[in-house]
Amino acid sequence: MRSGVLVSRAMMKTALLAIAFVLTQFAQILEAGQTQTSASLQGLVIKLGTSQPVTRARVTLSEIDGESETAATTDGGGKFAFPNVQPGRYRLSATRDGYLRTEYGQQSPARLAGQPITLGAGQQVKDVVLRMTPTGAITGRVLDNYGEPVHNATVQALKYSYQAGRRVLTPFQTAKTNDLGEYRLYWMPPGRYGVSAIPPTAASGGNSSAIQESTAQPRDGAADSVGTYLPVYFPGTIDAAGAGAIDLLPGANFTGVDLVLVETRSVRIRGQAIDGQSGQPARGASITLVPRRAIADGAAGLRNNVSAPGFFEFRNVAPGSYEIFATARSGALAITGALPIEVGSADVDNVSLVLSTGFNITGRVVVEGRSGENDYALASAGVRLQSLTPQLSTGLSRVGANGVFELTGVTPGDYRLQAPGLPRNFCIKMARFGSTDILAGPLRVDGPPRGQFDILISPGAAVLDAVAVDEKQQPASGVMVVAVPDPGRRENFDLYHIAATDASGHVHLDGIAPGDYRVFAWEEVENGAWQNSDFLRMYEDRGTPVHIDEGASGSVVVRVIPPGL
Numbered sequence: 001m002r003s004g005v006l007v008s009r010a011m012m013k014t015a016l017l018a019i020a021f022v023l024t025q026f027a028q029i030l031e032a033g034q035t036q037t038s039a040s041l042q043g044l045v046i047k048l049g050t051s052q053p054v055t056r057a058r059v060t061l062s063e064i065d066g067e068s069e070t071a072a073t074t075d076g077g078g079k080f081a082f083p084n085v086q087p088g089r090y091r092l093s094a095t096r097d098g099y100l101r102t103e104y105g106q107q108s109p110a111r112l113a114g115q116p117i118t119l120g121a122g123q124q125v126k127d128v129v130l131r132m133t134p135t136g137a138i139t140g141r142v143l144d145n146y147g148e149p150v151h152n153a154t155v156q157a158l159k160y161s162y163q164a165g166r167r168v169l170t171p172f173q174t175a176k177t178n179d180l181g182e183y184r185l186y187w188m189p190p191g192r193y194g195v196s197a198i199p200p201t202a203a204s205g206g207n208s209s210a211i212q213e214s215t216a217q218p219r220d221g222a223a224d225s226v227g228t229y230l231p232v233y234f235p236g237t238i239d240a241a242g243a244g245a246i247d248l249l250p251g252a253n254f255t256g257v258d259l260v261l262v263e264t265r266s267v268r269i270r271g272q273a274i275d276g277q278s279g280q281p282a283r284g285a286s287i288t289l290v291p292r293r294a295i296a297d298g299a300a301g302l303r304n305n306v307s308a309p310g311f312f313e314f315r316n317v318a319p320g321s322y323e324i325f326a327t328a329r330s331g332a333l334a335i336t337g338a339l340p341i342e343v344g345s346a347d348v349d350n351v352s353l354v355l356s357t358g359f360n361i362t363g364r365v366v367v368e369g370r371s372g373e374n375d376y377a378l379a380s381a382g383v384r385l386q387s388l389t390p391q392l393s394t395g396l397s398r399v400g401a402n403g404v405f406e407l408t409g410v411t412p413g414d415y416r417l418q419a420p421g422l423p424r425n426f427c428i429k430m431a432r433f434g435s436t437d438i439l440a441g442p443l444r445v446d447g448p449p450r451g452q453f454d455i456l457i458s459p460g461a462a463v464l465d466a467v468a469v470d471e472k473q474q475p476a477s478g479v480m481v482v483a484v485p486d487p488g489r490r491e492n493f494d495l496y497h498i499a500a501t502d503a504s505g506h507v508h509l510d511g512i513a514p515g516d517y518r519v520f521a522w523e524e525v526e527n528g529a530w531q532n533s534d535f536l537r538m539y540e541d542r543g544t545p546v547h548i549d550e551g552a553s554g555s556v557v558v559r560v561i562p563p564g565l
Contacts, residue, residue: 043128053078134251149181271351281310285328363453475505518543
């Protein structure tokens with residue numbers, strides 16, 4: 001028995017050795033095959049404008065035509081490596097706190113898109129360099145009018161943006177002051193910023209306007225005006241239009257941005273919300289008081305739920321121009337209302353805000369040269385009247401098989417026409433509401449509609465191919481190309497066509513309505529800036545004119561407008 005056991009153990013040991021040998025040989029074969037077919041990539045991440053390595057940056061290699069993604073972390077010398085990469089097309093990017101995301105081939109921080117890297121079988125790519133742009137910071141203090149520090153004030157970094165063709169300041173980053181009144185806004189991308197400070201009382205109420213507090217209950221008797229601190233914009237104004245701009249450079253620490261809160265006499269607004277359907281107080285209505293200068297960006301003013309019997313009150317309101325917006329329900333129907341308010345040195349009492357269901361507007365979409373019944377062009381088409389006051393925007397109406405549509409709950413105001421869902425080769429050729437040409441400018445709605453609302457769409461949309469080139473006549477990738485209609489049609493935002501260039505500097509624009517355009521290419525531009533007449537006026541002569549014929553295909557070469565020009 002003992003000898004049999006020994007033999008079995010010896011045989012087992014021999015078998016295991018044989019299996020190990022086979023596995024080793026198989027692994028060597030696989031490794032050899034992988035070495036012959038796979039590629040490798042290595043490089044360096046440095047700080048923009050220097051040779052300083054960026055350590056602990058996360059470098060990602062993402063397959064363009066697949067789902068493969070591999071990450072590596074830079075070492076103390078800023079180096080990274082990707083061994084054994086399958087052949088293919090990839091994007092290489094790097095991220096790290098305190099820096100902007102960077103992509104290989106990115107020609108400037110404003111151009112988010114870079115260039116792909118193609119790796120062939122067995123190819124070894126070395127010395128790839130990624131240059132990361134450092135972020136900056138803005139620091140300062142918030143003081144009251146006695147020079148004392150203000151604790152827990154809200155400080156906002158503001159960026160100019162464009163909405164519906166209007167230039168507005170919108171919050172980008174927020175910080176709170178400490179017990180010394182100090183604040184720090186950090187990891188800020190390079191750019192132009194405004195800075196504002198909101199008093200603690202106003203900030204605690206979630207309000208960024210010139211209102212510090214409110215109550216839903218009415219008060220008896222007259223109220224004396226009281227002193228209150230208002231939000232202030234650097235370098236020292238309560239008017240957003242007078243806000244100064246801070247040019248924050250890459251990696252800069254912009255210090256000394258101190259803000260002194262402004263004390264002023266404030267007043268009170270109170271009144272009642274009325275259900276226009278029943279003539280009774282509008283129970284459960286939501287009331288918002290918004291400074292008129294903040295309406296363009298839909299900024300949140302002071303919100304308030306009205307309690308029975310429908311009274312509302314806003315306290316500590318600074319002098320200025322405001323708009324009161326209200327929404328509620330009357331049975332199963334939604335009701336809305338809006339009312340402009342001018343606030344001076346005295347309280348504003350007995351405000352009556354009437355809410356109604358608005359108006360219903362019906363119209364018809366007709367396909368040029370066709371009957372319009374069950375036309376495929378109408379299958380996904382919609383019609384929207386977009387309010388120039390975001391607080392009172394309307395919804396979307398789908399177009400029926402016979403081309404008929406109905407917009408419900410349209411309140412008085414100014415609107416622009418939008419027609420989403422049209423096929424790519426279709427465009428709006430004509431749109432009239434009674435005698436008003438809606439394509440030439442905003443539509444004003446003051447009451448129940450009168451006249452026909454007709455929209456003519458055409459399959460004669462054109463296409464335009466554009467190539468953006470830099471000052472050296474080289475293709476510019478990742479820049480924004482915009483086809484802007486002629487001045488008489490610039491109020492119709494559906495006529496603007498926008499796209500970013502690919503690696504070869506090319507864009508393809510389709511669905512273009514016939515007419516005259518100017519084509520622009522910006523290296524850096526705020527989204528929607530091209531719809532603002534003041535902005536566009538600075539660059540009018542930098543655009544390339546082009547005429548688009550119905551159903552035609554055109555091409556154009558356009559020079560890139562560099563930053564600061």
